[in-house]
Amino acid sequence: MPDWSALVHRHLASAHLDERRRREIGAELAAHIEDAYDGALRRGCTEAQAVACAMEQVPDWGALAVAVERSTDEDSIMTRQALTVLLPGTTMLLTAAAGLSLVVYAMPAERWLDPRWQVHAFAAGLTFLFYLVLGAIGAAWSRHVGGSPGERLAAGVFPLVLHLAVAGPAVGADMLYALSHGMRGQNLQINIIKMVLILLVGPGAALLLGGLPFARKSAGLDAR
Amino acid sequence: MVNMNPSIKRGSAELAVLAVLEQQPLHGYEIARRIEQESDGALRFTLASLYPLLYRMEKRGWTKATWETTPAGVRRRCYGLTAKGIKQLDATRREWDAFFHALSRIGGLRRA
Numbered sequence: 001m002p003d004w005s006a007l008v009h010r011h012l013a014s015a016h017l018d019e020r021r022r023r024e025i026g027a028e029l030a031a032h033i034e035d036a037y038d039g040a041l042r043r044g045c046t047e048a049q050a051v052a053c054a055m056e057q058v059p060d061w062g063a064l065a066v067a068v069e070r071s072t073d074e075d076s077i078m079t080r081q082a083l084t085v086l087l088p089g090t091t092m093l094l095t096a097a098a099g100l101s102l103v104v105y106a107m108p109a110e111r112w113l114d115p116r117w118q119v120h121a122f123a124a125g126l127t128f129l130f131y132l133v134l135g136a137i138g139a140a141w142s143r144h145v146g147g148s149p150g151e152r153l154a155a156g157v158f159p160l161v162l163h164l165a166v167a168g169p170a171v172g173a174d175m176l177y178a179l180s181h182g183m184r185g186q187n188l189q190i191n192i193i194k195m196v197l198i199l200l201v202g203p204g205a206a207l208l209l210g211g212l213p214f215a216r217k218s219a220g221l222d223a224r
Numbered sequence: 225m226v227n228m229n230p231s232i233k234r235g236s237a238e239l240a241v242l243a244v245l246e247q248q249p250l251h252g253y254e255i256a257r258r259i260e261q262e263s264d265g266a267l268r269f270t271l272a273s274l275y276p277l278l279y280r281m282e283k284r285g286w287t288k289a290t291w292e293t294t295p296a297g298v299r300r301r302c303y304g305l306t307a308k309g310i311k312q313l314d315a316t317r318r319e320w321d322a323f324f325h326a327l328s329r330i331g332g333l334r335r336a
Contacts, residue, residue: 025275028252028301032271035253057271067276072283 001037002051005030011061015069025068033057084147089158092138096159099130128206134159135210142214149215156211160204167199237277239320240267242305242313245287249304252278278303286312 008030012022033054040050058064111119139156147155174195178188244250244258255278256269281287286309292302305313 024301025279027299029271029275031251031298031300032253032275036271039253039257059270059272064272064276067272068279071276071279 001034001047004033004037004054008033011058012065012068014062015065017069017072021072081151083145084142084151085154085158088138088141088145088155089161091141092134092155093159093162096131096134096162124202128202131159131203131206132210135207136214137210138207139211139214152215153208153211156215157204157207160200160207163199163203167195170199171195235316235320236267237269237273238281239313239316241274241277241281242286242309242316245303245305245309246313249302251292251300251302253300255303281309284312285309 005026009022009026012026012029015022017025036057037050037054040053041047045053114120135156138158139152142152142155171192174191175188178191240259240263241255244255244262250258252271252274256271256274259267259269278287278289282289282303285306287303288306289301289303291299293299
């Protein structure tokens with residue numbers, strides 16, 4: 001009879017487990033293989049057939065080592081939220097950054113100063129639609145990988161982080177500029193409100209609206 | 225096991241393991257054997273499919289494992305259901321019951 005314990009320990013050597021856990025798992029899996037081997041012998045198999053039957057228990061040792069390793073940490077909050085919030089959220093954030101950079105790069109400078117309100121309304125509409133789609137994709141992705149309704153919403157509105165990072169310094173710089181150019185009181189307030197609306201409220205609302213349909217609790221069989 | 229969607233497969237595997245452990249604490253090989261027997265061979269677990277699931281369930285607090293010595297003098301790690309596991313089994317049963325009920329309405333399935 002092969003030394004099942006040595007076999008299991010050799011194959012699990014690559015798994016990142018603490019030593020005590022590795023010994024325990026090794027002993028348990030070796031016992032299982034031994035039971036399978038004994039069971040095959042009891043059913044009338046030859047020694048060679050029983051060994052083959054025992055070895056069939058693990059078609060891929062590498063995959064088993066990874067699965068055992070994952071089973072000990074895959075449900076930790078960090079791993080779960082990395083999968084359900086950070087991964088879809090960050091991807092959508094990078095897409096938003098790439099989209100905005102493209103617009104800034106491709107748009108002729110004079111178009112920013114175009115006096116016609118229709119031009120600005122059209123640009124705002126397109127941006128709103130873009131963020132609506134990003135919010136929907138982020139939340140749908142999170143739902144696909146088993147995110148809870150809260151995690152789906154978080155993944156959907158995640159690109160807002162980009163806007164917070166941009167809006168904070170931008171509002172500060174704008175205030176400094178306005179103050180240094182003598183703007184005071186109501187004009188200054190209107191300016192700040194406009195910036196907050198454009199940089200935060202608008203994109204935030206679009207992301208939220210896009211993500212909402214996917215944030216509803218779905219029936220029973222979501223991946224846990 | 226039958227080839228199906230991973231989340232459904234995982235859910236059904238959890239139900240099968242929790243259900244056999246409801247009867248009595250068992251070690252891994254015995255869990256796999258019972259499931260195969262009680263499902264007339266329709267559900268089969270190998271070591272590779274069973275233990276990652278058992279470790280996940282233990283980590284979630286659904287089962288508690290202890291080393292025990294069998295009458296033959298062999299040490300085996302036996303899994304028993306915790307109170308949380310019993311609750312989970314109830315919830316999983318309800319979930320699958322609702323699922324089959326819905327399927328039977330749509331697909332005209334007959335239930336045993």
